[in-house]
Amino acid sequence: MxxxxxxxxxxxxxxxxxxxxxxxxxxxxxxxxxxxxxxxxxxxxxxxxxxxxxxxxxxxxxxxxxxxxxxxxxxxxxxxxxGLTGIYKVFVLISSPAFLLKRASRVIATFYEPTDLTVVDSTDNSMVIQFTKLPIKNELIEYRIAGWMEMALEICGCKNLNIDITKSMAQGRDRFETSITWD
Structure with missing residues (x-):
């Protein structure tokens, strides 16, 4: 961990x-x-x-x-x-939100180990992301990750962004899940 x-x-x-x-x-x-x-x-x-x-x-x-x-x-x-400034800012600015989030498993694995993240539902303006493995079952980690995703999507240009934590491993669920919508 x-x-x-x-x-x-x-x-x-x-x-x-x-x-x-x-x-x-x-x-x-x-x-x-x-x-x-x-x-x-x-x-x-x-x-x-x-x-x-x-x-x-x-x-x-x-x-x-x-x-x-x-x-x-x-x-x-x-x-x-x-983290998403400098050379990474260009990548984020030219990425669509869906493109960025679909690659989130690779991104999150560079910061937390072990992790397992899957995009389970995706539209042009929404996405459900599930983590079935995190380095530790802790609410603060989950909220840090959700906050990170929110700012990354804002940098991508998302408007009217809403991120809800719908399931929490820290609260005994088998996964940490976020539901994300934007305009």
Whole structure:
């Protein structure tokens, strides 16, 4: 159950950019293991998901958001915004939403391991995506991923975007499922 270092870096950058006045307080709230990872993380290496993503996201949600789901979602959006710039921005800008999401299994596998993602239904303005495997059954991970998808689709030019988490592995279901619609 691992996560790519770039995901860990994006959480650190999110807090430093969005909650800069409380950044040092956030770092003090992290465990020794999480702080050690943050101080030595390489964006291309794999790290344990608990100290790398879940614990830092939990602390940021506890400190800055009344609704932890919103905090995880916003952190995921930020991660997409940062990750889909530069050379990747061109790919996203010229992709249709369906094209991008149908390749999401390859994209998500570069950040979380192990994962298994399938597009189970798709139209010109909607899609249902199911994850039957995630590195850990955790609601914060699910909301980060949904937030990431939302920002990626906004970058693609989607308007009136709606992403609903319809099934949650963290809540005991056999899959994590999102239903996505756009204009």
């Amino acid at each position: 691992q996560v790519r270092g770039s995901v860990i870096k994006s959480i650190d950058s999110f807090v430093a950019d969005v909650h800069s006045s409380k950044y040092e307080d956030w770092k003090k709230g992290l465990s020794e293991a999480s702080n050690l990872l943050l101080s030595s993380v390489s964006t291309s290496n794999w790290y344990p998901v608990e100290p790398g993503v879940i614990a830092p996201t939990q602390v940021l949600c506890d400190m800055f958001y009344q609704d932890k789901k919103k905090g995880a979602w916003e952190s995921g959006r930020y991660s997409a915004k940062m």
